[in-house]
Amino acid sequence: MAATITRPETDVSELEDLSYELREKLLLLCGEYDGSVHIGGDLSCADILTLLFQYGMHVDPQDLHNPERDRFVLSKGHAAVCMYITMAIRGFFDYREIVDTYGQLGSAYGMHPCKVQLPGVEVSTGSLGHGLPLATGMALHGKRSGMDHRVFTLMGDGETGEGSVWEAALAAHSNNLGNLVAFIDRNRQLMTSFSEERVKLEPYPDKWRAFGWNVIEVDGHDMAALVQAFDSLPAPDSDVPTVVICDTVKGKGVDFMERNLAWHAGSLNDTDLQRALASLAHGRKAA
Amino acid sequence: MSTAAKTGTEPGTDQITSFTFGELLSSRTVIGQTLKELGETHDNLWVLTPDIGATLVEFRDAYPDRFVDVGLSEQACVGIAAGLANEGNIPVVSGMLPFLSMRALEQVRSDICYPNLPVKIVGTHGGLVGNGGSTHYAVEDLGLMTSLVNMTVTSIGDPLMVGEVLRQSMSMTGPLYIRLAVGKKDKVVYEPGSVTVEIGKGITAREGTDLTLFAHGETVSQALDAADILGAEHGINARVVDMFTLKPIDEDLILRCAEETGRFVVVEDHLAYGGLASQMADVIADRGIRLDGFRRLGIPQVFAGFGEDTELRDKHGYGLQATVDAALAVTGGRPAESESTGDIA
Known part of the structure; x- marks a missing residue:
């Protein structure tokens, strides 16, 4: 494993706390920001991003360009604010600055991440289906250079309707990229519909297996299971790319947003913010 | 560009410049030879292609670890090139321009031009050439490419110039588009050394x-x-x-x-x-x-x-x-x- 960057020693209950903190900070930002936030898809991937940034990945906020760092490509770029806040919790950015400047003229923090404006972000994304080809190129560099870091990407399940995803799936398999790991936020919702009603992705794991990928299926909101899945990843010098299909709920943690098409994106007035925070807190007690 | 050079006067191009003014020469051959030459001096030079690799064989054989043929996947090819450039490499994507300029247009724009990465796109079938019909003629490509922020756009007839432009492009920080016709038999327009080529x-x-x-x-x-x-x-x-x-x-x-x-x-x-x-x-x-x-x-x-x-x-x-x-x-x-x-x- 990467020698000069150590992973945080976070246990499952600490990770659950960090996930809660992430969701709470997301909602607070949503309450302060006048515009629309992709809150549904942020909440569905909050646990995955917590797993990666607070547990799994070898990254160092003080050493952004260390060649031995693990790389992360947010293919579902519309979840940028969730990534910013996770990264802020890890020490990359200042949460208050994100809240105070989000979406404003001159801010580095916008709806989709821009690496040029925000060092620490590996790749500028936003248009769906671009992350896996980009991550494939980055993993190809690592593989052919004999380096042992990993390249992670996070896709939404909806965006795997893009043909470019499957082009890259072919290329990653053909080039034996065992250092490439794709997490999929399988929340089963597109913007305007439930995916299996409009686009039948199932049998979804079989599709990835047919493309030659190692498939791990996991409950994307069960932190212990996510940690176990991460720990079971093949070594970076192995020859088969891995996809971790995370069964998730869009809007997870806020009862009136869960599996609700109205909450693909939105903003929160004071009343809704209090309702959302109360729901989040209630869910934590119940768990 | 800060560097100006004469065509065919660079070391390592003797074989190419033995062709004389007015003769027909394959731009593709020049590209193949130039990339092999540049691969030696630039250990971060990669060559990628979506299944259009016949004249890239020299590079492939010399530097197999820096050659990728993704098959018929233009979007992935350009995206992978961007990923490689993100890691500090200089990728050259070689293929047929109607497909690189249109099928992969958004990857060119958002993955290469947006972060201003040094990816070169070089290809053939610019214009009504090759008798392929309208699917295989790139006739909109210059309009598309000149529209893209950060993109440098070239269109080259003289085969020796192709090599020179590729050499100069090694020091460019942003993306470059090189348009050729068929690239099999191109007239050597300029006597080697007679004109200054500067992007x-x-x-x-x-x-x-x-x-x-x-x-x-x-x-x-x-x-x-x-x-x-x-x-x-x-x-x-x-x-x-x-x-x-x-x-x-x-x-x-x-x-x-x-x-x-x-x-x-x-x-x-x-x-x-x-x-x-x-x-x-x-x-x-x-x-x-x-x-x-x-x-x-x-x-x-x-x-x-x-x-x-x-x-x-x-x-x-x-x-x-x-x-x-x-x-x-x-x-x-x-x-x-x-x-x-x-x-x-």
């Missing part, structure tokens, strides 16, 4: 005072032939400018040609609107240049059919005779009375 600067291929013929790619040779006819048969002294860089366009040269020749004919193997003529018209309008005549020759709004390259150019009104006729029209069929008829506002 961003047009090349005066032939001096002249009565009008300027602007061209790029294969139509440079056609413009030179037209200039010969104009001189021999009509006593008209036509200047020929090879505007091989469409973006950034050489505004100073346009200004100078306006001052010195006053009349322009632009001929290109691209849609007549959206290519070089449009780039030049923008400069002319923005700079308030007053000309005594301006004609653009290119592909009209049609999906062209099959035929030999020269036949298709004749059919669609931008062949050799059409070029001569346009020059006669803007000059009134006779030499200019004074050497300077242009008027710069």
Whole structure:
């Protein structure tokens, strides 16, 4: 494993706390920001991003360009604010600055991440289906250079309707990229519909297996299971790319947003913010 | 570009430059040899292709760890190139331009141009060439590529220049598009060492005072032939400018040609609107240049059919005779009375 960057020693209950903190900070930002936030898809991937940034990945906020760092490509770029806040919790950015400047003229923090404006972000994304080809190129560099870091990407399940995803799936398999790991936020919702009603992705794991990928299926909101899945990843010098299909709920943690098409994106007035925070807190007690 | 160099004078190109002026040479061969040469001096140079790799064999065999053929996946090919560039590499994507410029357009724009990565896209089938039909003619590509922020756009006819531009591009920080015709048999337009090739600067291929013929790619040779006819048969002294860089366009040269020749004919193997003529018209309008005549020759709004390259150019009104006729029209069929008829506002 990467020698000069150590992973945080976070246990499952600490990770659950960090996930809660992430969701709470997301909602607070949503309450302060006048515009629309992709809150549904942020909440569905909050646990995955917590797993990666607070547990799994070898990254160092003080050493952004260390060649031995693990790389992360947010293919579902519309979840940028969730990534910013996770990264802020890890020490990359200042949460208050994100809240105070989000979406404003001159801010580095916008709806989709821009690496040029925000060092620490590996790749500028936003248009769906671009992350896996980009991550494939980055993993190809690592593989052919004999380096042992990993390249992670996070896709939404909806965006795997893009043909470019499957082009890259072919290329990653053909080039034996065992250092490439794709997490999929399988929340089963597109913007305007439930995916299996409009686009039948199932049998979804079989599709990835047919493309030659190692498939791990996991409950994307069960932190212990996510940690176990991460720990079971093949070594970076192995020859088969891995996809971790995370069964998730869009809007997870806020009862009136869960599996609700109205909450693909939105903003929160004071009343809704209090309702959302109360729901989040209630869910934590119940768990 | 900060570096200017003479064609064919770089070390390691002896084999290529043994070809002589006027001969036919394969641009693809030049690319293959140049990339192999550059692979030795640049250990971060990668070559990628979506299944168009015949002349990349030399690079592939010499540097298999830096060669990727993704098969028929243009979008992934460009995305992977961007990922490699993100890691500090210099990727060259080689393929057929109709597909790289359109099927992978968004990857070119968002994955390469947006973060301003040093990815080179070099390919063939620019214009009505190769008898492939409209699926295989890139006729919109220069319009698309010149629209992209950060993109440098070139179109090259002389095979030796292709190698030179590739060499110069190694020090570029942003993306580059290199357009070729078929790339199998290209005329060596310039005697090796006779012209200065510098990305961003047009090349005066032939001096002249009565009008300027602007061209790029294969139509440079056609413009030179037209200039010969104009001189021999009509006593008209036509200047020929090879505007091989469409973006950034050489505004100073346009200004100078306006001052010195006053009349322009632009001929290109691209849609007549959206290519070089449009780039030049923008400069002319923005700079308030007053000309005594301006004609653009290119592909009209049609999906062209099959035929030999020269036949298709004749059919669609931008062949050799059409070029001569346009020059006669803007000059009134006779030499200019004074050497300077242009008027710069």
